[in-house]
Amino acid sequence: MVLSMDRWVGKVAIVTGASSGIGAAVADALVEKGLIVLGVARRSECIEERAKQLSDKKGKLHAIKADLTKEEDILTVFKWAKENLGPVHILINNAGIVAYTNLTEGKTEDWKTVFDLNVLGLSIATREAVKIMKENKINGHIVHVNSILGHQVHNYPGLSVYPASKFAVTALTETLRQEFNHQGLKIKITSVSPGLVETEGTTLNPSLTPERKVFMQKLPILKGEDIANGIVYALSTPEHVQIHELTIRPL
Amino acid sequence: MVISMDRWKGKVAIVTGASAGIGAAIVEQLAEAGLQVAGFARRSERVEELAKKLSGKKGKVHAVKVDISKEDDILKGFKWVTDNLGPVSILVNSAGVLQNTNLTDGDTEKWKKVFDINVLGLCIATREAVKIMKANKIDGHIVHINSVAGHKVPHFEKANVYPASKYAVTALTETLRQELNHLGLKIKITSVSPGAVTTELMEADNWTKDDPKVKEIMSKVPYLKAEDIADSVLYVLATPPHVQVHELTVKPVGESV
Secondary structure, eight states, X not given: OOOOSGGGXXXXXXXXXXXXXXXXXXXXXXXXXXXXXXXXXXXXXXXXXXXXXXXXXXXXEEEEEOOTTOHXXXXXXXXXXXXXXXXXXXXXXXXXXXXXXXXXXXXXXXHHHHHIIIIIIHHHHHHHHHHHHHHTTOOOEEEEEOOGGXXXXXXXXXXXXXXXXXXXXXXXXXXXXXXXXXXTOOOEEEEEEESSBOSTTTTTOTTOXXXXXXXXXXXXXXXXXXXXXXXXXXXXXOTTXXXXXXXXXXX | OOOOSGGGTTOEEEEESTTSHHHHHHHHHHXXXXXXXXXXXXXXXXXXXXXXXXXXXXXXXXXXXXOTTOHHHXXXXXXXXXXXXXXXXXXXXXXXXXXXXXXXXXXXXXXXXXXXXXXXXXXHHHHHXXXXXXXXXXXXXXXXXXXXXXTSOOSOTTOTTHHHHHHHHHHHHHHHHHHHHHTTOOOEEXXXXXXXXXXXXXXXXXXXXXXXXXXXXXXXXXXXXXXXXXXXXXXXXXXXXXXXXXXXXXXXXXXXX
C-alpha cells in the first residue's frame, strides 16, 4: 500500500466545526497522526477541553473561537493560524447545520443561516486556505464534509434548504477542481458525503421533536470516527491521487 | 483507527479481470492481506504467473479460467471456488472492456461485448456471490469497479457505449443496496469509480495502433496507477461491519475530462 500520512506530520490543518461530532473526531484523529490542528468553533472551550486530554499525542490541538457565518471571523482565524502556527496545508470544511423547518412555511432567517454556513462560510474558508497554499507553493488538501443529501433528496421530512445547500457543495467540489486544473495547482479537493451520523446535528440534538427523535432512533447510524477514518484515508493518498468523492453510509 | 483487514484473513475472495491492470493489483493486495484469492480471467496463465510471484505471501492466489461474457463459465467458476476454497466472502467485479467503435457507425458485436461483460457478467457474478453468502450467513462485501464515466459522460468521441455500461453499474449499485436492505442482509456493496488508470484497457482492442489521434490524446492526460485503485478497494473492505462505503471516486490530479 502506498497510503501514508507521513508527509503531513508537523503540518498545519484547520478543522471547522471542531467542537463536537465529525469535526471533533477528525481534529482528534489528525492530532494523533502528528499534525498541528487548529479547531475552529463558536464553543472553543469544548476544543480546549479535548486539547488537554490529547497533550501526550504526536501532534497538537489548538482552539480558536469563531462564528463561520461571519466573514470577519473567518479572516481572523486564517490570520491567527498564519501568524502563530504556520501556513495551512489541510482545510477540513466540516462546520454545517440543518435547520429543521420547511419551505412552504419556513422563516427566511433559518434558511439564510444554513446557506451562510454550509455554502458561503465553506467558500470563504476555502478561498483563504487556497490563497495561503498558493503563496507558499503548498500542494495542500481541502475536504468538504458534504452529505448523501448533496447527491439525492431522500424522503426525510422537514429538511427544507439543507439538501440544496449540500447540492451546492457537490457542485463547488467539481468547480473548485476545475479551477485548480486551469491554474495548474496541485491542490486536492475531496467531497466526503456521509449518511446519518450520530452528532449534535442529528440524534444528539437537544431540541429534537419527539416524533423526529423516534424516527431517527429506528435508523442505522454512523459514528464521527467512521467519517474521520474516511477523511484520513483520503488525505493519505499519494500526491497524484485525488479522492473526488467518498460516500459513506450506515448499513 | 478501526480500519482493519483482520476479519477477512483466511476468507475467500473472487476477483474478476484478474489477469492485468486493476484486477491484478487487487489480487496482489488481497493475497498480502492473507486472503484466499480466486482470480477469474480468460488469460488464466497470467493469473498463475501472479500466483507464483506471490507464493511467499500470507494468503494464496488461485487461477480460474473464466470468460465473464459466458454465464456457464461464471457458474463453473463459482462452483470450483465453493468446492475447493470455500464459500465466497468478497467479490470484486473488476473485469471490464472498452471497445474501439462509436454509436453512429458502430459495430453491434462490439456494443454487445461491452454490455455482456461490464453489465450482465457483473450481475451474474453478483447474484452467484449473494446466493452463497446468504446460504452460509456471510456478511460479505461486493465491490463494483465502476468509472468516472459512470457518473458523467467524458469528452471522448470514441466513448460509444462504455459510459452507458458504467451508468448501469452506478444504478445497479444502489438497486442492489436497496434489495439487500429489503432482504435484511448485512452484505455491503461499494462502487469504486476511477479516472484514467494505466492498464491494458485500451490495448485490448488496438486503440493506439489504429488511431494516432487517440494515441495523442491518451498520452497527454494524467494517470493513476492500478495499485492506487487497489489501495482504495482495501480501504473500503477494511471498514467496520456497520460502515458501507457507497461510492469512492478516485481521479488523477489534473484530470481534465
